[in-house]
Amino acid sequence: MSRLSLEGGHVLNGTVKVSGAKNAALPILAGTILVEGDSLIENVPNLLDISTMIKMLNSLDVVAEPYPDKNILKIRNNRKIRHIAPYDLVTAMRASFFVAGPILARTGYAKVPMPGGCSIGSRPIDIHLTGFKAMGAEVRMEHGFVELKCPKLKGVRMHLDFPSVGATENIMMAACLADGQTVIENAAREPEIDDLANYLNRAGAQISGIGTSVIVVNGVKRLTGCTHRVIPDRIEAATLLIAGPITGGRVTVEGAIFSHLEPVVMKLREAGCEVIVENDTTITAAFNGPLKAVNFDTMPFPGFPTDAQAQMMTLLTVSAGTSVVEETIFENRFMHAEELKRMGANIKTNGHTAIVTGVPRLSGAEVKITDLRAGAALILAGLNAEGITTVHGMNHLKRGYENLPEKLTSLGAKIL
Ligand code: EPZ
Numbered sequence: 001m002s003r004l005s006l007e008g009g010h011v012l013n014g015t016v017k018v019s020g021a022k023n024a025a026l027p028i029l030a031g032t033i034l035v036e037g038d039s040l041i042e043n044v045p046n047l048l049d050i051s052t053m054i055k056m057l058n059s060l061d062v063v064a065e066p067y068p069d070k071n072i073l074k075i076r077n078n079r080k081i082r083h084i085a086p087y088d089l090v091t092a093m094r095a096s097f098f099v100a101g102p103i104l105a106r107t108g109y110a111k112v113p114m115p116g117g118c119s120i121g122s123r124p125i126d127i128h129l130t131g132f133k134a135m136g137a138e139v140r141m142e143h144g145f146v147e148l149k150c151p152k153l154k155g156v157r158m159h160l161d162f163p164s165v166g167a168t169e170n171i172m173m174a175a176c177l178a179d180g181q182t183v184i185e186n187a188a189r190e191p192e193i194d195d196l197a198n199y200l201n202r203a204g205a206q207i208s209g210i211g212t213s214v215i216v217v218n219g220v221k222r223l224t225g226c227t228h229r230v231i232p233d234r235i236e237a238a239t240l241l242i243a244g245p246i247t248g249g250r251v252t253v254e255g256a257i258f259s260h261l262e263p264v265v266m267k268l269r270e271a272g273c274e275v276i277v278e279n280d281t282t283i284t285a286a287f288n289g290p291l292k293a294v295n296f297d298t299m300p301f302p303g304f305p306t307d308a309q310a311q312m313m314t315l316l317t318v319s320a321g322t323s324v325v326e327e328t329i330f331e332n333r334f335m336h337a338e339e340l341k342r343m344g345a346n347i348k349t350n351g352h353t354a355i356v357t358g359v360p361r362l363s364g365a366e367v368k369i370t371d372l373r374a375g376a377a378l379i380l381a382g383l384n385a386e387g388i389t390t391v392h393g394m395n396h397l398k399r400g401y402e403n404l405p406e407k408l409t410s411l412g413a414k415i416l
Contacts, residue, residue: 037225101174155180293321310377369393
């Protein structure tokens with residue numbers, strides 16, 4: 001597994017640009033299956049997960065290629081869509097399951113491998129499937145595949161058991177070409193869903209209620225290609241903002257969207273960081289005296305994002321006092337705690353709760369990345385730690401962070 005070593009104790013100062021949002025680009029690329037003709041998707045982060053989705057689209061005969069560079073994808077959807085998603089791609093990346101709704105809506109039949117769980121949880125797809133069934137699809141699960149059949153989906157009012165991001169996106173995409181109106185109640189409200197809806201509307205869809213928990217889709221006959229620019233990555237922005245205070249420095253992120261970061265900014269301020277919102281897209285976080293313990297629960301948007309939980313916990317490991325962290329979204333998302341404890345952190349976990357008691361400083365160690373966001377947290381820990389930290393499993397990190405080591409080096413980090 002690829003690894004990265006860094007020397008802690010260097011103060012990070014400077015400005016860094018945020019890349020496009022992985023979790024917006026992935027559903028948007030899946031959505032291009034619905035959209036006939038040519039689309040140009042801009043501000044796409046150059047990530048392993050994006051490469052996986054590009055392979056997925058090409059396997060379905062939607063031609064996707066970087067043009068003219070890796071941050072712009074040209075999509076040519078002019079052939080008959082294939083029905084079956086390849087096993088190796090879906091199991092490599094859970095988000096590949098986002099192609100199920102679009103294939104079903106476009107062709108009337110989709111055969112997609114069950115995505116299976118991952119290190120942070122079982123990651124079921126029951127809410128996705130309940131939505132497709134409500135729209136008239138026949139659903140069969142056998143031999144590790146999900147088969148979805150319905151010549152023409154019908155719009156319907158439905159209520160999601162949980163505001164699942166992926167289920168909201170999959171169902172919303174399928175509803176674009178259904179007969180009649182679909183109302184999705186208790187829909188997730190993450191900004192990445194809004195970005196997907198904006199792309200689809202630009203292509204001719206009729207989606208309203210964007211940003212609310214009730215999304216209304218009036219089905220149309222067809223969608224046609226257009227150009228769309230992906231929103232910035234709020235989780236990368238949160239990670240970079242924490243890199244300032246955790247090293248005693250000051251980091252400005254450019255090209256972010258403040259309204260996507262409010263829950264994180266509030267908690268950074270509560271922890272004693274100085275956070276300056278220079279304008280809607282430029283935010284600075286600076287060390288401003290001893291860091292203080294804070295409590296937080298991860299929640300669906302607009303609550304504190306689960307994808308920033310590990311990074312915020314890392315800041316709390318060196319914040320004076322005792323913090324209580326509740327991870328309410330996933331059943332096993334504290335694996336970074338064991339690795340942080342190897343670096344001297346004082347953390348007790350019990351189910352969905354972690355009790356973090358601050359220590360003056362972490363100490364460098366060899367640690368391993370268990371999931372994408374834990375990887376970023378361990379690098380933040382290494383920036384603070386006394387001595388050298390070696391992080392194993394950088395392939396996880398490359399799935400979701402574009403040039404993170406280079407960005408941190410530009411701010412003064414010492415990557416060996
Ligand atoms: C998306 O995953 C993100 N991935 C995740 O980011 C993110 O952590 C998550 O949303 C929550 O914000 C992408 O957008 C590609 P969910 P998703 O469906 O859609 C349960 C990262 O690091 N659930 O909102 O899979 C599920 O088990 C990744 O970038 C069901 O029970 O998340 C979980 O406990 C990690 N049944 C909770 O809902 C379902 O049918 C939230 O899952 C679907 C979900």
